[in-house]
Amino acid sequence: MSQDNTPKIRTRFPPSPTGALHLGGARTALFNWLFARHHNGSFVLRLEDTDRERSKQEYVESILDAMDWLGLDHDEGPYYQTQRFDRYREAVEGLVAKGRAYWCHCSPEELKQKREQAMAQGGKPMYDGSCREKGLGPGPGAVVRFKGPRTGSTAWHDQVKGPISWENEEMDDLVILRSDGSPTYHLAVVVDDIDMGITHVIRGDDHVANTPRQILLYQALEAKPPVFAHIPMILGPDKTKLSKRHGATSVVAYRDMGYLPEAMLNTLARLGWSHGDQEIFSRDELIQFFDLDAVGKSAAVFDQDKLLKMNARYMQAAEPKRLLEPVRPFLAQRGIQLKPEQEPLLLKAIPELTPRTPTLADLADWAEPYLLEQPVMDPKAARKFLTPASALVLARVRDLVAEIGVNDTQAMEQAFRDLAEQNSIKLGAVAQPVRVALVGRTASPGIFEVMDILGRDRVLARLAAAADLAKNPAETS
């Protein structure tokens, strides 16, 4: 039972489908989603596809896919701006009729020339308003410009930056309708946010300079502007705006590298937002604690190492079953189709594996020896540990396994220690050859746990195969 009289909070995320969802966009989406969820409001998804040249359906799908992966579900939409052209057209006509906008016949070429000339003379590259008072009508190549005020100032109280104000004379008359009849970003975004009842616009602070222009548009359209909150940008390691040249910047790229969405979400949330010294947040905690007042003002550099560590923590903490489906594609990349009867074995191995595997890709790598009939033998490891001298040790261990089995790890460890002592060698001198015999490499979880999971028969078979190799080391190299 809701008893608040205040209008329900509505936020939106409006990506333009001209590329994949990148880290900055994902964080913006996350903050909007968290804010809506925290306040029990609605989260609207809208595709800003008015740039017909660059907008692509495949990007729409990729963005939706990424949002889905992150679990950022929307309550409304996705709306598409290309389906609302009539509405924008109507708004523009209304503005022209009221004298708040006018037709402009200046060509892009002469505009560009004027801009460059102004720059060269140290002036401001703004539209000079040549057509502002001409009272022109539509025509070939003509656009509609907003008729902004020439005096006064426009101000707002930004929810993260505080008070910001702009001299109106600093703003030129922006184009709101292109010569092809399509609306520009400024017009479409304002009309949409009005129509969709958006109460809070949370977006990257690369939009602050757009805000006063849009407020003017709200006023001309006789609508109340929403609350604005400009969150700091996410920068690359070189502190410039994140872009393709910064390597992996798309969210799905991280998914494909084996990161868990909860780790991605947690890391993104901590860029520009904090809750005391807490570092790990569940999805519910994020919703519970998130608010705009704890969002910082300065730009943040995305730290891959920290994401990796975060992912490692989530990997370790995950229930083995949670990892089963997500790891499948990474196994498949290694040519392994996980069979149903192998699942219990993998599930049992996962707790031993995850402290060593920061990503799903690593997990697949480390799980491989358990899932193949015989492990892929690393030649270097074989050369070093499967020596004629170790053949004897391997044979003794076989006897041990035949005798004790593999499920009593404590008894097996004791037996290994006794064996080492009897031969006056260190435990490692026994364990390493065995390890290489069992998994084909020099690093693995504890050797007794590996044996337990592999099971007696497989252990015996692998020890036998390794002993053969050890007797004839030439074959390995």
Add this chain to the structure above:
RNA sequence: GGUCCCAUCGUCUAGUGGUCUAGGAUAUCGGCCUCUCACGCCGAAGACACGGGUUCGAGUCCCGUUGGGACUGCCA
């Protein structure tokens, strides 16, 4: 160039005038643990950009300087 925004360890950040000889995380280094590799634990090093104010007192408030970023499109 102009406008606007920003400024605490390498990086993410805590800090809202005194409890800061500045806390946490990550990265780095050292140690412990140990059958390998990890995990984990312990420890070290590492920051309030600079200069003026205001104040009994400033990382915290104000001004300036410097540095960085964004915008300056018929792109969003």
